[in-house]
Amino acid sequence: MIGLAAMARDVRQGPRTDARARPTWVRRICVAGLAIAAAVALRTVLETFGDFYYLPMIPAVMATALLADRQAVALAILLSTGFNLVVVHRLNVVDAAVNAALFAVVAWGIAEVCQRLIEALARAQDLARNLTVRQALLDAILGSTPVVTVDRAGTVRRITPAAAGLLGEDPDAVTGRPFADWVAAFDLETLSALEGGGRLGTPPDGHWTAVKANGDVVPMTLQAALLPDQAAPEHIVVSLADQGESEAARKRARDLQTQLEQVWRLNSLGQMAATLAHELNQPLTAAAVYLHAGHADVVRSGPLGDSAGRNLDLAKTQILRAGEIIRRMRDLIATGSRSFSREHVQSMIDDLSPVFSLISRDSDVPIRCEIDADDLVVADRVQVQQALTNLVRNAVDAVGGQSGGAVAVTGRSFGVEGYELTVEDNGPGIPEAERAHVFQPMATTKSGGMGLGLSVTRAIVESHGGQLIVGRSAQGGAAFSFRLPRTLEAAAA
Known part of the structure; x- marks a missing residue:
């Protein structure tokens, strides 16, 4: 019937390019004429079995009603009536008029029923098409929205691909499992609160979290609402939002x-x-x-x-x-x-000997200095001494109060590549995760510190074209090392 409705609509409306176009009179005449011609042929065949008057014309009127509009139906009724008046011999004019009028009323009523049926089928087809489009639109919206439905026991009954993606799971692997497997705080107590008319608040720790399939913990925002009883077994719909x-x-x-x-x-x-x-x-x-x-x-x-x-x-x-x-x-x-000059590292260390002696005496931590020969470098003497003093003070503070604490200042020649100075201790050392932050200004673990010593030291080293490196010493503690250049060109670089 739907196919018949589509065919009838195509015949009535003509080309698809103009859906509002109505059949022309030429088309109406053709449809009505062909239908009546077929009915006359059928009547001729049936006449061999008995007398048939208007009955074979009813299917012709119905076909015209299905394939054209009311004007074509009226034309078909007129043609049928005229044909019968010419062919069939009646007793008198009244008899002919009564039969013609009766046929016209019955045929028009049947045609009207056919017309209404076709219109109803066309409307049903349009409604089905609209529903299909709306369903596709709704599916697309829901497919891109993280939504989960759960039953009264908290089991996932339905989940959208977007929600499954947030949980790092395949949708089929989530369905049928408790939602609390991913969001532990969404338990039966939460479901009871929602069923009692309450709102979905936040857990005691202040926010919702979901544990993904790979173990990552993701902060979430959840919104929940009760579904009507007709939606059973689905009871609550939950929308998710990733707050990562x-x-x-x-x-x-x-x-x-x-x-x-x-x-x-x-x-x-x-x-x-x-x-x-x-x-x-x-x-x-x-x-x-x-x-x-x-x-x-x-x-x-x-x-x-x-x-x-x-x-x-x-x-x-x-x-x-x-x-x-x-x-x-x-x-x-x-x-x-800056004031660069040629300096001997041993000479700079000798100038600091009184300072190191005072630091060692006050902290009861021995400071050992081992400087290789070939120690001629290009440096700002005062700034390098300041950098070494800062590093030695930090090393002494790191082992302060520790039994057997010791600090060493060593110098090693690397030929034309420079001269390396290292200050190391046997304290607890610096965890690798914290090494990137020790040079930040204001970063300090000392109660009276300002967090500028290492920052200033690094600035001094970098002004000499070097890099202050922190690592682990052979004694188990921290080791800070940097290289001084041999030439003015290297220092300027």
Whole structure:
């Protein structure tokens, strides 16, 4: 019947390019004429068995109604009536008129039924087509939406491919299993709360999490609603949303905020350092002058003042060194300039011997220095000494309070490739996962530390064209090493 409706609609509407086109009179005449001609032929055949008047014309009217419109039906009725009036002999005019009118009424009624049937079938076909399109659209929407339906026991009854993808599973592997296998907090207690009219809140730990097939834990947002009883056995529909990217974005935002705060603090420290470099230079110079005068007075006192004179001389040397560090830092902040010269590593270490002795005495940690020959390098003497002092202090702090703690400063020549200095200890060492963060400004584990020592040390090493490397020493603790260049070209690089 649907095929017949389609054929009738095609005949009525003509080409598909114009669905609203109606049959022309030529087509109406052709349809009605052919139908009546076929009926006349049928009547002629049936006349051999008896008298048939209007009955064979009924199928012709029905065929016209199915294949054309009401105008063609009216034309078919007129042709049928005219043919019968000409061919069939009636007793009188009244008899002929009554039979013709009766045929017209019956034929029109049957044709109207056929017309309504075809229209109903056409509407049903259009409705079926619309339902198919809407079903396809709904399937496409649901296919791209992570949705799960569960029964009263919490078992997955239906799952969309998108939801299965979030769980890292095949849809067939999820169906029939408890939803709590992936979202542990979605248990029977949660189902009971939903059935009681409650809302799907958040678990006690603050957020929903799903364990994927590969073991990854993914933060989720869940929305749930009860289904009508007619949908049984499906009882609750749950929509899922992956919050992994959102959490990662929030973490990046927090990290960026932390970095911005560090930059602000570093800028503040830079301004403070410039001020201190300017203000402390004069009192340090004055202190060095007073120490020099005091040393001269002690020397004049004779042999009894030799020990005090040596201590005053060492104090003056360190004050002058502090002033030189401040002057270099001020120049570096103001102009970014550096002062490279040819230096012997052993000579730089010898200058630091009093400092290392004080550090070793105060911490009760021995500091051993082993410097290979061929130690001529190109360096900023004061800055390299500052870097070595920072590394030695950190190493001593790492083994502080430890029985048998020791720190070693070693120097090894690598020919034209440079000269390597290493500061190592036998402390607990630095975990590999934390090594990338130890050079960040403000990163410190000391209660009174500022987290700038390693950051400044790395900046000094990089200004010499080298790289400060952290690893594990042969003694089991941490080892920091860097290379100094042999030539000015290498230092500038």
